[in-house]
Amino acid sequence: MPQTGRPRAFDAEAALDRAVEVFWRQGYEGASLTDLTNAMGINKPSLYAAYGNKEGLFRKVVARYADVEMAYARDALTQATAYEVAAAMLRANVVALTRPDRPAGCLSIQGGTACSTENAGIAAFLAASRLAGEQALAERFARAVEEHDLPEGADPVALARFVSIVTEGQAVHAAAGVTRAQLEQAAEIALHAFAAAAYPDRPVSSTGR
Amino acid sequence: MPQTGRPRAFDAEAALDRAVEVFWRQGYEGASLTDLTNAMGINKPSLYAAYGNKEGLFRKVVARYADVEMAYARDALTQATAYEVAAAMLRANVVALTRPDRPAGCLSIQGGTACSTENAGIAAFLAASRLAGEQALAERFARAVEEHDLPEGADPVALARFVSIVTEGQAVHAAAGVTRAQLEQAAEIALHAFAAAAYPDRPVSSTGR
DNA sequence: TTGCTTTTGTACCGAGCGGTACGGAACTCC
DNA sequence: GGAGTTCCGTACCGCTCGGTACAAAAGCAA
Incomplete structure (x- = not known):
């Protein structure tokens, strides 16, 4: 499984933790992609590449929340x-x-x-x-x-x-x-x-x- | 207090009851003006004339809900x-x-x-x-x-x-x-x-x- | 009938939404 | 040093959002 290409410039798990807080505070519909990407310190294409889409991110956020919190x-x-x-x-x-x-x-x-x-x-x-x-x-x-x-x-x-x-x-x-x-x-x-x-x-x- | 002008064509309280259901099901942010006006049977200018704006409508909805439900x-x-x-x-x-x-x-x-x-x-x-x-x-x-x-x-x-x-x-x-x-x-x-x-x-x- | 007032329907506004195309940058393998 | 692959940043997409301008319609008073 050759891992080539430009390496990801952010920590996906740390970014997820930031997203947890945003959804936690603002809810699914109240959290915009702009709110999320700002808090996570990444931009939209990175978010979509790493987590799929907004719903995918949310499900990963919930899973992470269940694990940690x-x-x-x-x-x-x-x-x-x-x-x-x-x-x-x-x-x-x-x-x-x-x-x-x-x-x-x-x-x-x-x-x-x-x-x-x-x-x-x-x-x-x-x-x-x-x-x-x-x-x-x-x-x-x-x-x-x-x-x-x-x-x-x-x-x-x-x-x-x-x-x-x-x-x-x-x-x-x-x-x-x-x-x-x-x-x-x-x-x-x-x-x-x-x-x-x-x-x-x-x-x-x-x-x- | 002379009441002149074209009379309102809908029952404002009945329309409010329809709005109660929409906000109840979908939440404040999940209920769009289109959802609301469709359920209430009126169009947007009528809604704004009668209730102010979306937040004003919501507050009236909550008051009505408190009264009735x-x-x-x-x-x-x-x-x-x-x-x-x-x-x-x-x-x-x-x-x-x-x-x-x-x-x-x-x-x-x-x-x-x-x-x-x-x-x-x-x-x-x-x-x-x-x-x-x-x-x-x-x-x-x-x-x-x-x-x-x-x-x-x-x-x-x-x-x-x-x-x-x-x-x-x-x-x-x-x-x-x-x-x-x-x-x-x-x-x-x-x-x-x-x-x-x-x-x-x-x-x-x-x-x- | 003529004003005057208010509501109604349509058509539209700027802004923000979720989502993506695309070119350049950064890495590995050969 | 290419070639190949992946990621980053910008700039943009169509769409829907909350909200409104405007003219026609419908009532009242005279």
Whole structure:
């Protein structure tokens, strides 16, 4: 595989990271190619050669975002118990949504929940990727039932949906400028709910961190 | 105030309702003037004469949406107890998000959580209007503390924030196509959490409706 | 009928959109 | 030092965007 020709003058992965921020802040439709190329430090033909087109770039951006910024979600799944999984997920999510060196909120929602008809696929793609994360969580909770960590009556799918809904609400709230401390407070309430719903027969201790 | 001149040939309020649907489905930036005028059955000069410009139309659309589609939220505030307020809010929200004759989700989020830099004001406007609803809820819960409905230690602001976060997460989920029954299940879990957080000393009964 | 006022439809505006043609520049292989 | 290959920068494409000029149409008052 002979690699000849003029070498690329930019770091494709670093440029992708710049694009992540632009889409994160402005959404798919709100980010113009000019915004993107300016932030990435390249011009349009380079962008098209390296990433295909705007949609191709966006999909690579989402993949990169999932790799880098959503690592906490995969880590959370490795916790020992369902409760710890939920706790890690909710708490780390709040931290990720409010990092001072990142745009507030999450790309998966900021990218676009509604689009023009011609870009409807973008919103659907993002929705599907969110639901995939929810399903992974549901599978982890199902394992917890098998392991008798969660009681037999627990509904792994419903629990995962609840956790996922809270993380999405947190993301919307974070994008509106709500502070990390305020979101953490809400995460603890949600976690309390998770415990009550997951272990319905067990008495619930008082709320609080 | 003499009303002379050629009379308007369309119902401005009915046309506004058509515009609500377009912005609800496609978001502010995803809805073009062509999309809007086609749906409203008018042409551009009529739109500009009646509503100012695209942003003016959008603000009128949001106001109309708040009047018509968010009535349930104001109704919920009139419930007798904080718990009933939260229950009415969460349950009615699910119904509103999944009406078969309406776009899925809510305009306040579908309208745009992220926008191009020149339309950043739109996202901020929507965020502010959501937070205003949350504040109304917080005031209702504060009243509940005064009335000794909620215990003295309860935090009305945090409770309102939690409820608000769940409704927003539900909206994102609904827009992704999650069914009403699935959202209702999550609402009940959240409601359970609300009870535990609002009445921390009281024992919690098992989950379920 | 004659003004006067307002709305309507058409046709158009400058600007920005996503995307590309093309020539020169920078590299490897022979 | 070509020859071949790939990338970079400029300049441009057709199209759609939000917004408007203008004249005909439709109402009122006199």
